[in-house]
Amino acid sequence: MNFRTYLKNHVVLLDGAMGTQIQKQGLPLGAIPESIQLLQPDRLIQIHKDYVASGSKVVSTNTFGASPYKLKNKQDVKETIEKAIACARETGAYVALDLGPTGQMMEPIGPLTFDEAYESYKTQVLCGLDADLVLIETMSDLNEVRAAVLAVKENSDLPVIVSMTFQEDGRTLTGVTAESYVLTMEGLGVDGLGVNCSLGPDALMPIVKEITDLASVPVIVQANAGLPEVINGETVFQVSPTLYSQYAKAFVDMGVRIIGGCCGTGPEHIKAICEVINESYQEFTLKEPTLKVCSQRKTVDFNDFVIIGERINPTGNKKLKASLRAGDLNACIKEGIIQGDHGIHVLDVNVGLPDIDELDVMIHLVDTLSHVVDVPLQIDSSKSKVLEAGLRRFPGIGIINSVNGKEKSMEKIFPIAKKYGAFVICLTMDEEGIPHTYEKRVEIAEKIISSAESYGISREKLIIDTLVLTVSAQQKEVMDTIKAIERIHELGLKTTLGISNVSYGMPNRKLLTRTFMTLARAAGLSSAIMDPLDEDLKNTILATDVLLNLDPQGERYIHFVTEQETQIEKTEVSLYDMVLKGFKDQVKAWTIEQLNHLEPLKLVDEFLIPTLDEIGLKFEQKILFLPQLIRAAETIGVAFDVIKSQLESDTVSNRGSIIMATVKGDVHDIGKNLVKILLENYGFNVIDLGKDVEPEKIVESAIKHHVKLVGLSALMTTTVVSMEETIQLLKEKDPSIQVFVGGAVLTESYSKKIKADYYCKDAKASVEVAKRIFDQK
Amino acid sequence: MEIWNWYKSMKDDVYRYLKMQPGVDEDIDKKIEILLTKTDPGRTTYKVFDLIQDPLGIKDFEPFESESLKPILKYADRIILFAATLGVEFDRKVKQLQYHNQLEMMLLDAVGSAKVEALVDEMCEKIKTTLGGYQTPRFSPGYGDFDLAFQEKLLRLIDGHKIGLTVTNSFLLSPSKSITGVIGFSLKPMDVKYNICDDCLRRTTCDKTICRRVK
Numbered sequence: 001m002n003f004r005t006y007l008k009n010h011v012v013l014l015d016g017a018m019g020t021q022i023q024k025q026g027l028p029l030g031a032i033p034e035s036i037q038l039l040q041p042d043r044l045i046q047i048h049k050d051y052v053a054s055g056s057k058v059v060s061t062n063t064f065g066a067s068p069y070k071l072k073n074k075q076d077v078k079e080t081i082e083k084a085i086a087c088a089r090e091t092g093a094y095v096a097l098d099l100g101p102t103g104q105m106m107e108p109i110g111p112l113t114f115d116e117a118y119e120s121y122k123t124q125v126l127c128g129l130d131a132d133l134v135l136i137e138t139m140s141d142l143n144e145v146r147a148a149v150l151a152v153k154e155n156s157d158l159p160v161i162v163s164m165t166f167q168e169d170g171r172t173l174t175g176v177t178a179e180s181y182v183l184t185m186e187g188l189g190v191d192g193l194g195v196n197c198s199l200g201p202d203a204l205m206p207i208v209k210e211i212t213d214l215a216s217v218p219v220i221v222q223a224n225a226g227l228p229e230v231i232n233g234e235t236v237f238q239v240s241p242t243l244y245s246q247y248a249k250a251f252v253d254m255g256v257r258i259i260g261g262c263c264g265t266g267p268e269h270i271k272a273i274c275e276v277i278n279e280s281y282q283e284f285t286l287k288e289p290t291l292k293v294c295s296q297r298k299t300v301d302f303n304d305f306v307i308i309g310e311r312i313n314p315t316g317n318k319k320l321k322a323s324l325r326a327g328d329l330n331a332c333i334k335e336g337i338i339q340g341d342h343g344i345h346v347l348d349v350n351v352g353l354p355d356i357d358e359l360d361v362m363i364h365l366v367d368t369l370s371h372v373v374d375v376p377l378q379i380d381s382s383k384s385k386v387l388e389a390g391l392r393r394f395p396g397i398g399i400i401n402s403v404n405g406k407e408k409s410m411e412k413i414f415p416i417a418k419k420y421g422a423f424v425i426c427l428t429m430d431e432e433g434i435p436h437t438y439e440k441r442v443e444i445a446e447k448i449i450s451s452a453e454s455y456g457i458s459r460e461k462l463i464i465d466t467l468v469l470t471v472s473a474q475q476k477e478v479m480d481t482i483k484a485i486e487r488i489h490e491l492g493l494k495t496t497l498g499i500s501n502v503s504y505g506m507p508n509r510k511l512l513t514r515t516f517m518t519l520a521r522a523a524g525l526s527s528a529i530m531d532p533l534d535e536d537l538k539n540t541i542l543a544t545d546v547l548l549n550l551d552p553q554g555e556r557y558i559h560f561v562t563e564q565e566t567q568i569e570k571t572e573v574s575l576y577d578m579v580l581k582g583f584k585d586q587v588k589a590w591t592i593e594q595l596n597h598l599e600p601l602k603l604v605d606e607f608l609i610p611t612l613d614e615i616g617l618k619f620e621q622k623i624l625f626l627p628q629l630i631r632a633a634e635t636i637g638v639a640f641d642v643i644k645s646q647l648e649s650d651t652v653s654n655r656g657s658i659i660m661a662t663v664k665g666d667v668h669d670i671g672k673n674l675v676k677i678l679l680e681n682y683g684f685n686v687i688d689l690g691k692d693v694e695p696e697k698i699v700e701s702a703i704k705h706h707v708k709l710v711g712l713s714a715l716m717t718t719t720v721v722s723m724e725e726t727i728q729l730l731k732e733k734d735p736s737i738q739v740f741v742g743g744a745v746l747t748e749s750y751s752k753k754i755k756a757d758y759y760c761k762d763a764k765a766s767v768e769v770a771k772r773i774f775d776q777k
Numbered sequence: 778m779e780i781w782n783w784y785k786s787m788k789d790d791v792y793r794y795l796k797m798q799p800g801v802d803e804d805i806d807k808k809i810e811i812l813l814t815k816t817d818p819g820r821t822t823y824k825v826f827d828l829i830q831d832p833l834g835i836k837d838f839e840p841f842e843s844e845s846l847k848p849i850l851k852y853a854d855r856i857i858l859f860a861a862t863l864g865v866e867f868d869r870k871v872k873q874l875q876y877h878n879q880l881e882m883m884l885l886d887a888v889g890s891a892k893v894e895a896l897v898d899e900m901c902e903k904i905k906t907t908l909g910g911y912q913t914p915r916f917s918p919g920y921g922d923f924d925l926a927f928q929e930k931l932l933r934l935i936d937g938h939k940i941g942l943t944v945t946n947s948f949l950l951s952p953s954k955s956i957t958g959v960i961g962f963s964l965k966p967m968d969v970k971y972n973i974c975d976d977c978l979r980r981t982t983c984d985k986t987i988c989r990r991v992k
Contacts, residue, residue, distance in 0.1 A: 108872065110951040333876050337873060673879065
């Protein structure tokens, strides 16, 4: 019987800890535990046999750390895994290929990319195809687990069971909640999921309960034998085999189907469990899966109205267009964070510009946004390759925007949605365009639904968009959109609309948009792709929900409705004081008023720059401190933003372009970011390449954008070497490029030694360098 | 250390990293106060090993190749290897602020540096209550000639991954607000005084910012 069939009708008893058992065999201190299969395979076989003699039906291979990242060049991955499987095979039990974390932190917090993690797991899987199943365990990072699961599913037919490690607060070390974990793993189609390590069985109870309540696939638990306690400098575990088996029985009664032990458990624990659980053939009732959109920390269930933030979209947005073309993602990320602070439930991400590498930009944006914004992402593109690439990187259950009723579209999109468990926005149009009548649109919706179901995608995952037409051009048909929403809502399906399209070409667009929203919500609209910064529109939704009896006792309305923006009091405070004290709202109001009677450039040259210079001078004189200088720069940035939004050209007083990067090998970017904001608010255009940047990438960017000044940062003595390499390469390619350097370990003399043109002791010094280089011309 | 002193010394460190004093800017003082109380406490882990003197090293493990460690561990008979981290959430918060609030990013960074130092101080106090005895000043890979590469071995010896700590190929710790190091231990008093800069082998080439503990 293969393992999948066995699992269907049995409670499965696994083995206990491997690490502690190997240590008992006298593994030298600091040695790789996976060396035992090469040096003393008999001992490893004995450990496995002891477990099987105690009742284990599955043994895990001794390959927890057998990844290219952990073995490095000390031991061959292939040999390590093949020998481990051979040892486990000696027992006659099912053999689980054991995969642990890579030991590297994933981007954007650490250096490991999703693709690198995937490749590492793929290497292991291809060496372990002889196993009966794969067990991915002790994981903390949701995307690392996803990479591992995809590596198994795309390179083998083996059943895959995952197990993450939770802390007392009910989250993993990287902040993943149990609910997001279950949703995401079931979305990828794993055969089992659960928890192991870190806590004793008692502390794991509430987390296991949450998981068994939610999961539709078999649940695995491998607890520690209590919390590790350090006694006389030795780590010991205190839960006895008998006590452990009582907990194991309780887990099985809660619905756990795969049970074993982690740190501190041994054959005696397994034997005790074997005596108290029923392993014989049983029929299990299968639970329906829970279907929700989620990020690592938040879920969205569409019970209440869902606001999908639309502002990351270069169409009609000059600032985003310009920054995307310059290869700078910061403006997009900032838009995401701002929308996150404005009450969105889902964030739409669209970077469709013809002259950029959309796929590359999408994956980098998804990597960062999924960490700095809490809500789930909606990947928005007309290219199916971009949709797939974005979903692949997103740690959670995302939404695809969009599929439509064209056969070609459905053939491309639905397999992707199925593979990643994604939700899908479905546009009610087909080969003949957008139908004029609502009946026809409902018909297309029904066609899309049945096609989705033929791919095994539940209709609960579909969000139907009945398409908004503009009232200025197609007034007669506006209500067809609403009627179609009504019908789809009656069918019990989720709906969405790009709500503001209705008012295109009309005066006071916002009024029309929010009135349309009232009609749509009354018809049953369940979500909208909209501007979350439009407070009136959000208030309209809250008000409508009270009137429609969708908000019991008006609780949400009372809690969230915002007052009309109060007029900011005119103050007699000088610009200098406003900027110094960080009064952003006042600076904004002041700038808007000044623009009524002053030319923008005059405002910049005669007010903003002199104010910054005055503050800069006080800093030089040590009257002001760096945090105050940074706050002033940020505050004056508000004035620059107002001016930029009112100008046709993207280059307001651009004093010159500068590339900034933290060099290869170094992940510290605080200092670099502070330099960047100062430079930007002194009117320089900064192209920020981020941290851990290859010398080649910096050179390539300098040549491509014709940049003559490059700023490099390094914080560690070990990474100053890459700084030197970068400078050398830059000077080779274009001797006219000037380089300034900064960072904790650098000194004036050291910077000379590595051939930098300028050493900057602090952020302000870099402004002086930039002025010297650009203002002389 | 009393809780109040402990908090005060942490706060002093924040201002020292920012190169400013409390009392000059009310807004900044208030923000620092909030960040200090809001930041997660972090996690620590340690293990104690027997130490041998000649050649200096952990028993049954490879010897240290560091001159700097010798005066510190001279009188110790055991060695505590430790790791501490504020965790990934801290890095994520900094990353978020990077895009829309640089002042707070800068303040939080300083708060994080002070907090992780204080976390290790607290851990040392706790070790004192559990193990008794005497401890030398702590010393981290990267100080003096103590090779950064030791961080990888150290994390393996004490299962640093259990508190979510990893080390990159260039031997940097991730999450960023983390410390690893060694402490000499003995049941007898040890006469070890280490002036972190004056006694450092790198004092002539360093601008005193590698070891952020320099007062």
